[in-house]
Amino acid sequence: MTGLWVVVGTLVAGLLVGALLHRRNGRIRTTAEPAGESAELPEPVTAALAPGSAVTLVQISTTFCAPCRQTRALLSHLAERTEGLHHVDLDVTDRPHVAQELGVLRTPTTVAYTSEGREILRVGGVPKGPDLLAALGPHLVPEVERGSH
Template identity: 70%
Template sequence: MAGIWVLLGTLVVATAAGLVLQRRNGRIKAAKPVTVRPELPQPVAEALDPGAPVTLVQISTTFCAPCRQTRALLSHLADRTDGLRHVDLDVTNQPEVAQRLGVLRTPTTLAYAPDGRELLRIGGIPKGPDLLEALAPHLKLSA
């Protein structure tokens, strides 16, 4: 009888954890204002386009299946949105880049202004309409 209760308790905890993780996936978090901006890692600084109001830097790894889905979504958004650029940065062989950016999971998408200021970040697969709505003030779009 005790084994059934242990199994039932495990199922409840696992279900709750799954629901929490699912709810957090793709949620947009606005960057916190900082007085002193840390220096960006070189691969990220090189990826920024001074001519684009927003550069989306996707942090990926080689064997990440959601990263491929995110890459397709962000490339499509960048192709059809003026002023939006997308760069996919594979950090499989350079984990120090992810560590310096405070990225704990892939895919993570970071939106940067041309001056290197972080505008927002998204853990997991972004939701296209929500992302465009959050970026609208930076892209001069109507939300």
């Protein structure tokens, strides 16, 4: 009888962990960083920032990550169709120190940066396109429009 309770407990725990991970997948977390301050970025991230774009989406991926391919397709599509948005896929398979320095614990993780290197938001897992664009909207508005609000 004890074996049956162990199996049931394991199944329940697995279902709860799975539900929690599914719920957190694609959730956008804004970064509460004081204005004017930005963390020291690893060189591959600094090199990936597009000076001519308002926002650069840096996707942290690994070679054999299936959700990373889905995220790459989504973010590339958004960047092609959104002015001021640039996408870079950074494979950290052979550079785990980059993920460690950024505090990335899973792939894919997408981090949005301003052209100056200030972090705006993070998404763990595959982002939801409309939600991501809505969160980035204030950063993508041209300077002329921002000044009139």
